[in-house]
Amino acid sequence: MTFLHKTRPLLLCFITIFNLVSLIACQPATYNNHACLGPGNETATAGYKSNLTLLLDSLSSKASDKSFYNDSFNGIYSLFLCRGDVSGNVCRVCVNNATQTLTQECPSDKRAVIWYDQCLLQYSDINFFGQPQFYPRLLMWNTQNSTSPEEGNIGTLGLFYSLVAQAPYEENMFGTNEMVVGNGPGRRYGLVQCSRDLDVSSCSSCLGELLNQTEECCIGRRGWRILTPSCFIRYEMYSFYEQTSSDPPDSPPVDEGKQKAGKGGKSTGKIIVIVVSSIAGVFASVLVAGFWYYSSSVKKRKETGTSGRNLLSGSQGSKSDQLVEEDTHLYLSDEDHTGEMYHFNLATIQAATNNFCRENKLGEGGFGPVYKGKMFNGKEIAVKRLSMNSTQGLEEFKNEVKLIFKLQHKNLVRLLGYCLEEDEKLLVYEYMANTSLDAFLFDPEKCKLLDWEKRSNIITGTARGLQYLHEDSRLKIIHRDLKASNVLLDDDMNPKISDFGTARIFGGNQVEANTLRVVGTYGYMAPEYALEGLFSNKSDVYSFGVLMLEILSGKKNRGFYHPECGQSLLTYAWLLWNEGKRSELIDPNIADDCLIDEVLRWIHVALLCVQDDPAARPAMSSVILMLGSKSVDLPQPSTSPYSAARFLHMINLPSSFSSNTFPYDQSSTTGSSQPRL
Structure with a gap:
């Protein structure tokens, strides 16, 4: 009892130090990132969540004595992997943190993964083992x-x-x-x-x-x-x-005679001295370890x-829609088609475009030049580069990235990523070998390649893309700059709407908005927008009607001149319509391979789209119905488009005023620039 009484404080001290050592050895895991990968429109059932909880608890219980473990339960597959150099205690702490974080951050996702410095954990409703x-x-x-x-x-x-x-x-x-x-x-x-x-x-x-x-x-x-x-x-x-350390040297042999010492006070004193010395050594070790851990942490930081x-790829781990955070960037990739994008570093884009060489230049618009690039894996890209004197600023750059990030449709151009590095602002798109519609439609030779089948496909595809923006996407988007140079063509001549720098999101039941800063392209702007700053989905319908007339006639709206109709393709089309000469509007390049009645019907739909009164213009869903069904009766256009004609007559912009167009605007080489405010 006397010995225990004397050594009790030392034992308590030893226990305290042991706990400190354990605390140092079990520092919290260092979180890196996580990704919630379940389908965005699907939530996990209560049964799934319950099964997932049981499975994750099972994994956590295995982390003390295993550095890797995988298991499945009721159609859920999961595993954890601890880094090969960490201890069992560190592994256990890391896996416990990982299960808790994913449970909190991805409560309704059927697939998720999380990374720590010390471990990773993932689960899925699809068997990914092996x-x-x-x-x-x-x-x-x-x-x-x-x-x-x-x-x-x-x-x-x-x-x-x-x-x-x-x-x-x-x-x-x-x-x-x-x-x-x-x-x-x-x-x-x-x-x-x-x-x-x-x-x-x-x-x-x-x-x-x-x-x-x-x-x-x-x-x-x-x-x-x-x-x-x-x-x-x-x-x-x-x-x-x-680091892997070498084995400590063998301890010197202990004299058996000293081990057999009697129970006297000297022996007790020796034991106390030994215990005190041991505790002092441990305490010193703890202090050294603590100092080392602190200093090494500071050094590493x-x-x-x-x-x-x-x-x-498909992450919801950020919970943030910010384009750029102060030091940490979180982006989504182009691996699948569910709303992904990628941040490219400047060196990669410079290498892909041969440092933006002249030979790789595709065109130039108000935003700046566009270059063709080729990635190290052979993938071709189009790089849109903001010029220093661009009329489009950082806010419009961010606007385009954020919008395309949230929009996915086969008739919308696909943004692969962007770069904000040094003084560069770059947008990286999928490369369209056939460039833009205006490069074909208004070229004397290339226009012959656009037969009726291709033109009708371009019109209907563009209409579907616009309907998606207005009615079917999770956002209600008004494009505000639909025109021939903003319709890109893929290898099969399928259309993709591009350039969302000036697009606007409408929320709730909002049907129109007013702006003091009119942006867009003269010749495609609806009169109420150009003259009063009022825009709505019907503004885009007007632009689509102009585009339709250009595709069907092969003539530009802006720059068009007729001695009786002035400077407007729209008024010329209206004149031919009223005089019963509608077929004269049809481009001769398609007159021989199209059904004349079908083209005339489509001209009728285009005239409905360009009526002065926005309320009289059909919605895009109605336009698609009119184009696809001959049984739908078409109303007569209520008003002639004279407001547009008067507006075009009033403006007199210098020819050097460049347009804001996205990829493949050939204005720098063909003179097809469309002025923009």
Whole structure:
């Protein structure tokens, strides 16, 4: 009792120190990002949520003694993977944090993935076990670029080639390596790992895919990482993983005679001295460990600097619609067609366009020049570059990115990504080999390639795209600048509406708006918008009617002149309509291969769209019905489009006033510029 009484304070102290050691060893996991991947219009049932909770709880319970575990329950598949160098306690803490975060952030999603520094966790209603998953893909990098070649990724690819070659064959599919740079003390550190549900071939494929991407995204960065649900790769200029230490030297043999000491006060004193010495040593170790942990954390924060992030493919993890956050960027990719985009770095776009060389220039509009580019994987792109003297500013740039990000339709141009770096503002689109409609329609030779079948397809496709904007998308969008140069043509001559820089969102039951800043293109503007600043979906209908007349006649509205009708294709069409000479409006290039009655009916629909009174113009859904069904009776146009004619006669803009057009506006070479406010 006397011995216990004397040693009790020391034991309590020892327990306290042990708890401190445990606390240091079990620091919270470092969160990177997550992605909620369930269908946007589908919510998980209560039964699914209950089953998911049971499955995630089961995974958490396995994390103490396993670094990888996968399981399924009632059609739900899930796994966790802890980094190959972390302890069981760290793994358990990380997996627990991951399950709690996903439960809170993705409550109604049937698929999700989350990344921490120390682990990843994912679940899905689709069996993904054994299948390499390249998306969603998280890119992170140090925003401080290398300041000298020696600080760059010299030899980095060589470092990772060996890791990628060896790791798939390791039992835990994990590998680390380091290298010395130059003659100095600097070292570089690399880590790779695969999820252990993959086989060797799939692991090699996954890591190889990421290694290929490093050449595009990461060369020249002081530190970076690429993470997918199946594998990840990381490079830093500091040691970020647990180093493998050598075994401690064997303890000297203990004298058995001393072990057999009697129960006297000297023995007790020796024990107390030993205990005190041990506790003092442990306490000193704790202090050293604590100081090391704090200093190393500070050092890593300094070395890591501000981190940039790109999340590729269907993520809802951000909960933010901001285009640019201060230091962290969260974007969606172009891997599928569910609202994705990608942030390109400037070096990638410069390489793709050969540094915006003249030979790659496709055209130029009010926004600035547009260039053709080719990515390292052979994918062709179109890059829209904001010029310093552009009439379109940063707000319109952001507006276009945000809108196209939320809109998906086969007749809308697909935005692949953008770049805001240094002084550049760039938009990256899918490349359209056939450029824009005006490049064909108003070219004396190319117009012959537009037979009636192609023209009717362009009209109906454009109508469907416009109907989607007005009525079918989750947003109600007024384009405000529909014209021939903003209708792009793919390889099969299918139309895609482009340029959403001036588009406006209508909310709730809003049907029209007023603006003091009229934007658009003269000749396509509805009279109420051009003269009074009033715009609505009927403003777009008017522009569509003008476009229809141009496609059917092969003539431009602006720049058109007739001695009796003045400067308007619209009034010329109205005159022929009233005089019974409607067929004279039809482009001779299609007169021989079309049904004249069908074309005349479509001219009738176009005249309904360009009536002065917005209320008299049909909605786009009605336009599509009129175009597709001959049984629908067409009302007579109520008014002639004289307001437009008077307006066009009033304006006299200088020819140098450039238009705001998106890709493939050939105004710089063909003189087809459409002035814009």
